[in-house]
Amino acid sequence: MSINRIKLYAILLIACLAGYIWLFYGMKKLHSEGNTFEVCLIKHTTNIPCPSCGSTRSVLSLIDGDPLKALYINPFGIIVASIMLITPVWILFDIITKKKTLFNFYRQTEIVLKKPKVSILLIVVVLINWIWNITKEL
């Protein structure tokens, strides 16, 4: 009932690579023009920021060594940054030792996330963060 290991690792690696390229260009633009690209579909069509709007800016301020600002812009940025840091190392570890610890961890996490109590709690957190995003006018 889940995707296979190779596919998952490929998706994660491509996502991380795209993320790093995106960050590199975002950083260049932020330092030369003072803002980053905005590609968010929701923000462009409705003018309301989506729950994850501002995570690029958040990760960039984390790189600049300002965790408080990162937390203020969008706390999701810290989650994204930690995923981007941990996954490539973890995949490399799995490939070298020929184990599937990340895959097992992913499946365990999926099972935990599907429990109603956990998912309702997380949905509420996402909604609160979204409302906060709208009031901050990201």
Next chain:
Amino acid sequence: MEAQKVDMFIMTNGKYFESHQVVQIRERLLLMDDSKWGLIQTLQFKDPTTSLIVSLLGGSLGIDRFMIGDTGLGVGKLLTCGGMGIWAIIDWFMIMGATREKNMAKIQQVLY
């Protein structure tokens, strides 16, 4: 199982699977014992069209992926705003196939 029963099942549920899978499912069902008919009948499948609608509306929040049971990918889509919009658009075309794959995985647990 009787061919009539199997064909009735295929007629009502054929739209939930890829066309090449339907042939395979039919063959397996014909070989299967009659006692499993009740179980097969009660299986609930997800409609690919519904997931396409959800994908069009809530794709950049990953709701489509949550709906078909890919929680991990859903979280990924949510955190990256639908993969910067690109993944959300790709999923408009992928989600129907993905839903059918999920349905196939579900029926396979009974078939084999």
